[in-house]
Amino acid sequence: MKKGIVHVLCGEGSGKSACAIGLAVKAAGRNKNIVIIQFLKGRNEENEMSKRLEPEIKVFSFEKSDKPFSELSSEERKEEATNMRNGVNFAKKVLSTRDCDVLILDEILGLVDYGIIEAADIAKLLEAKDDDVDVIMTGIVFPDELYGCVDSISRIDSEDIKKSCC
Template identity: 45%
Template sequence: MKKGKVHIIFGTGMGKTAMALGRGVSAAMHGRKVIMIQFLKGVLSHETADGLKQLEPAFKVFRFEKQNEYYENLSEEGKKEELCNIQNGYNFAKKVLCTGECDMLILDEFLGVLDQKLVGDDALETLLAAHEENVDLILTGKVCPAGAEEHADEVTRLECLKPSNDHACMNG
C-alpha cells in the first residue's frame, strides 16, 4: 500500500478484522500512524484492550459503543442507545480523514453500519470525499454495498469454503 488507497475486505468468512489488523501493524512497523475505529462489536475485553495498547502510539484503536454485546444481539432499546455512539464513531472517522491525523484509517465493520443503514445514505461518499490522497482507507464488513467496489483500489472477499471439524464457518 503506497499512497492513498481504498481497500474493502468483506464476506461471511472469518478473518476480516485480522486481515485489517495485519495491514495496520505492518504499516505501523514501517513508521506510519494507524487509527482503527471498530463498529458493531461492543466494548473491548480488558485483555484485548491491554494488548492493543502495546501498539500505541503508532496504532490506536477506538470503539465508541458502550454495550458489552455485538450490536446485532442488543434489544431494540439497546440499539437505540448505541446508535448515537455509532454516529459519534462515524463523525470521528470524518474528522480523522479531514485533518490527516493518520496515514492509515481502518473502519472495522463499517460496511455493516452502511448495510444496516445506521448512518445516512451518503455516508460512504462523504468519507471518500474527505479521504486524503496520502491516507490509506480500509473498510471491513460482511456485505459490500452496491457501488462501493467502484471506489476501491482493492477488494477482497473472505468466505469459508470448507469448515474444519473443530471450527464451523461463522458469519463473520
C-alpha cells in the same frame, strides 16, 4: 509520493478484522500513523486486545455496551447507533485533519446493513481522504453503490478459511 488506496475486506468468512489489524501492524513497522475505529463489536476482549497496540496504533470504539450490536434490545440499539454515528463523524475528522496515514474502519460496512448509515455516507466520508492516506474498510456485505469509491476488494469466504486452516 505514494497514492493512498481504499481497500475493502468483506465476505462471510472470519478473519477480516484480523487481516486489517495485520495490515496496521505492518504499516506501524514502517513508522506510519494508524487509527482504527471499530464498529458493531461492543466492548469485548478483541477490542481490549487491540488497545495493546497503542501508542503505535490508536484504537477507538464509540460503543458503550459490552455486547455486540446484534445482541442488543431495540432501545439499546438506538443508543449504540447514535454512538456509532459519532464514530463515523470522528473518522471524517481524522481524515480531514490528516491525523493518520492509515485509517481502518472495522465493520463499517455493517452499519449500512443495520441501517445506521447509508452507503452514500461512506462515500462522503471517503471524499475527505487525502490522496496519500490509505483507508481499509471491513464488513460482510459490500454495497454496490461503493464500487466507484474503492481501489481493491478482497473477499473472505467460509470456504477459503476451511481450505487454509488445519
